[in-house]
Amino acid sequence: MEKRILGKSGLEVSAIGLGCMGMSFGYGPATDKTTAIALIHAAFEHGITFFDTAEVYGPYTNESLLGEALSPFRNEVVIATKFGFKNAQTSEGLDSRPETIRAVAEASLKRLRTDRIDLFYQHRVDPGVPMEDVAGTVKDLIAEGKVKHFGLSEAGVQSIRKAHAVQPLAALQSEYSLWWREPEREILPVLEELGIGFVPFSPLGKGFLTGKIDENTSFDKTDFRNTVPRFSKDNRKANQVLVDLLASIANKQNATQAQIALAWLLAQKPYIVPIPGTTKLNRLEENIGAAYIQLTAQNLIEIEAAVSKIEVKGHRYSEQSQKMIGK
Numbered sequence: 001m002e003k004r005i006l007g008k009s010g011l012e013v014s015a016i017g018l019g020c021m022g023m024s025f026g027y028g029p030a031t032d033k034t035t036a037i038a039l040i041h042a043a044f045e046h047g048i049t050f051f052d053t054a055e056v057y058g059p060y061t062n063e064s065l066l067g068e069a070l071s072p073f074r075n076e077v078v079i080a081t082k083f084g085f086k087n088a089q090t091s092e093g094l095d096s097r098p099e100t101i102r103a104v105a106e107a108s109l110k111r112l113r114t115d116r117i118d119l120f121y122q123h124r125v126d127p128g129v130p131m132e133d134v135a136g137t138v139k140d141l142i143a144e145g146k147v148k149h150f151g152l153s154e155a156g157v158q159s160i161r162k163a164h165a166v167q168p169l170a171a172l173q174s175e176y177s178l179w180w181r182e183p184e185r186e187i188l189p190v191l192e193e194l195g196i197g198f199v200p201f202s203p204l205g206k207g208f209l210t211g212k213i214d215e216n217t218s219f220d221k222t223d224f225r226n227t228v229p230r231f232s233k234d235n236r237k238a239n240q241v242l243v244d245l246l247a248s249i250a251n252k253q254n255a256t257q258a259q260i261a262l263a264w265l266l267a268q269k270p271y272i273v274p275i276p277g278t279t280k281l282n283r284l285e286e287n288i289g290a291a292y293i294q295l296t297a298q299n300l301i302e303i304e305a306a307v308s309k310i311e312v313k314g315h316r317y318s319e320q321s322q323k324m325i326g327k
Helices: 033-045 061-076 098-111 131-143 157-166 187-194 205-210 233-253 257-268 281-292 297-307
Strands: 003-005 012-014 050-052 078-083 117-122 147-153 169-175 197-201
Touching: 033 061, 033 281, 061 078, 061 098, 078 098, 098 117, 098 131, 117 131, 117 169, 131 147, 131 157, 147 157, 157 169, 157 187, 169 187, 187 197, 205 233, 205 257, 233 257, 233 297, 257 281, 257 297
Parallel strands: 050 078, 078 117, 117 147, 147 169, 169 197
Antiparallel strands: 003 012
C-alpha cells in the first residue's frame, strides 16, 4: 500500500490506517479476541501499518488487544493512543493534568507491550489545563523516549496553535467525511500552514456511508449511535439521498460506496490518512481497496457538485458530547 507522511513530522504510515475502537467499545458487544487479533494481523498483511486505539476504548481492553496482536511486528507498525479522560471513563469528564498524562503514558506502554508510543493524542481539549502545560508534558515524554510524536483530537484552531508552538504536532485527529465537512472551513487551512497531518476518524460516517444502514436498521442497545441525532430514524431516512448518490458514483467506478468515500478523502490532501474501523475481514479488504482507486479531477468536480446540493440532517454527536469538541 502507498505510504503517506503526516505533515512535516516525518512520521510515515500507510495511506489508510485501522481504527480499532469498535473491536472493544462503542458499537455493541466486543469482538471475540481471537477474531480481533486475526483481523489486525490481516490488516498488517494487507499493508496497513497505522493502528489507532485509546485507553478509554474498553476501557483499557483495546490497548491490551493491540499490544498482543501487534507484538510480533511491533517495529514495523505505528501505534497511536490517547490520554485525556478521568479514570479512562468519558462519563467522568476531562483530565489532562501533567501527572495524569504521565500516568496514562506509563500504563499504556505496559498494555501495548512496547517501550514507546508512536503518536500520543490528547483525546479532547481540557479547558481546565493550559494547553502549554499539556504540550510541555508530552514534550518531556518525547525527550525521555517514551513518546515519539504528539497529536490532538477534535481540537479547535487556537488549541492547535498553542500546542504546536510548544511541541510540534504530527497530527490532528477529527471527524471528516463526505457527510461532515466542517474541518474544511478553518482546520485544514491551519494544518496546511503549520505542516500538520490530518487523521479523519469516522471517514465512513460511522458506517452510514457504506450503504449498509437505512431507516429500518436497529442497533444493539450498547451502540452509541442510538444517542446520535444524525442516526435517528427520520434523519437516516432523510440522509439516504447521500448514500444513493455515492452508489451512483461507485457504479461508474466499479467500486463500492465505502471505497468512493475513502478515495474522496485521500484525494483531498496528501497528508490525510483516514482510519476506518471494522470488525469484519470483508469490510477490511473493501476499505483497503480504496487506496488503489484514483479519482480524477473531473470525478472530484462531479462529486462536489452533487454533494453540495445535499443537506445532511442531524447533529453528529449528542448535546453532551458536543460540548467537548472544537475547543
